[in-house]
Amino acid sequence: MKTQDELKKIAGYKAAELVEDGMIVGLGTGSTVRYLLDALGERIKNDGMHFTGVPTSKRTADYGANLGMQIKSLDEVDQMDITIDGADEIDPEMNGIKGGGGAQTWEKLVAVNSKQVAWIVDESKMVDQLGKFPLPVEVLAYGHHQLVERLDALGYNPVVRVKNGETFHTDEGNIIIDLHMDHINDPDALADALSNMTGVVEHGLFLHMTQTVVVGTQDGAKVLTK
Ligand SMILES: O=C(CO)[C@H](O)[C@H](O)COP(=O)(O)O
Numbered sequence: 001m002k003t004q005d006e007l008k009k010i011a012g013y014k015a016a017e018l019v020e021d022g023m024i025v026g027l028g029t030g031s032t033v034r035y036l037l038d039a040l041g042e043r044i045k046n047d048g049m050h051f052t053g054v055p056t057s058k059r060t061a062d063y064g065a066n067l068g069m070q071i072k073s074l075d076e077v078d079q080m081d082i083t084i085d086g087a088d089e090i091d092p093e094m095n096g097i098k099g100g101g102g103a104q105t106w107e108k109l110v111a112v113n114s115k116q117v118a119w120i121v122d123e124s125k126m127v128d129q130l131g132k133f134p135l136p137v138e139v140l141a142y143g144h145h146q147l148v149e150r151l152d153a154l155g156y157n158p159v160v161r162v163k164n165g166e167t168f169h170t171d172e173g174n175i176i177i178d179l180h181m182d183h184i185n186d187p188d189a190l191a192d193a194l195s196n197m198t199g200v201v202e203h204g205l206f207l208h209m210t211q212t213v214v215v216g217t218q219d220g221a222k223v224l225t226k
Contacts, residue, residue, distance in 0.1 A: 005031070007122035007216030012036035014221035015084050015120045015214040021049055024077050026110040027064055028085025029057040029103035032120045036084055041067030054080055056110050057103040058171050074106075080114035087119045087206070088133040090126055090213055094119075094226055095187055099136030099204030102161070102170050108202055111209055118212035126215060130187055134159070134178035136204040137194055141175050147199045148177060154193075156181055174201050 002010075012035025019025055019040060027033065037060070043049040044067065053069040054077055055061035065071050085107055087096040096119060098104050111117050137158075139147050144160070151158040157180035161168040168176055184190055187205055194203040213224045 002218055004122050004124060008032040009035045010216035010221050011120040011122060011214045013039040014223070015118055016040050016043065018082055018084065018118055019051055021051065023051045023081040024079070025051050025053050026080040026083025026114050027053045027055045027060050028083065028107060029060050030086035030101045032086040033060060034063065036120060037064055037067060040069065044068045052077065054110055056085065056107040074110055074113065080110060082116045082118060083111050083114040084118045084120060085111065087121050087125055089130050090119060090121060091128065091130050094210045094213060095130065095207045096210065097130055097133050097135055097204050098206050100133070102136065102168060102176055104136055104204045105138050105170065105172060105202040108206060111206065116212065117210045118214060119210055120214045123215050123217045129183050131181045131184035134180045137177045137179060138170055138174045138201040139177055139199050140201060143199055144175050144177070147197065150197070151177060151179065
């Protein structure tokens with residue numbers, strides 16, 4: 001029986017095959033993406049492959065640069081040929097929740113500027129309905145207590161994210177409120193409602209933007225396409 005980490009590695013290494021020489025590639029964030037980066041680093045070293053990576057977090061930028069990748073920011077490129085990223089939950093429509101690592105705003109900015117989006121996950125992330133994983137909502141620090149109260153009044157069970165005993169801050173210095181909803185019946189309606197709330201910077205519902213999911217399973221990598 002393979003561990004969850006081994007399944008992440010299977011997905012990350014398989015997805016590296018989607019990257020071709022000369023591409024501009026959006027690079028996601030998280031432990032599964034690290035395997036993708038390792039695989040791409042091996043191709044740079046062994047095959048002399050060359051591509052431009054657009055990272056979705058400072059962590060990914062540092063990790064990729066150490067592996068010899070040419071790194072550019074989103075402001076320095078026109079469009080990504082492909083973005084490959086992890087996810088926290090994916091439903092049968094290839095809609096997902098992201099932001100477990102707190103990088104969802106940069107991740108969404110890079111994804112929406114990509115010709116193609118692929119996600120890499122271990123099989124535990126494939127679900128029938130979104131919502132068991134707490135939905136991250138990135139908000140401005142200023143006035144966030146009021147926003148927590150509004151989200152609570154809507155029944156969304158908001159919890160301000162804490163890491164190592166301290167309030168978590170994103171690369172942009174914002175705060176994350178995780179919504180413990182258990183199930184999300186209408187992801188589109190919830191996405192619209194959250195986007196319309198003053199103080200919300202971005203939320204972790206990634207809808208209608210992904211065409212490929214590479215799943216690490218006990219039987220090897222499975223590539224799902226839309
Ligand atoms: O959205 C993310 C970071 O903001 C990650 O892609 C997501 O949390 C999955 O992470 P992991 O691959 O470590 O399970």
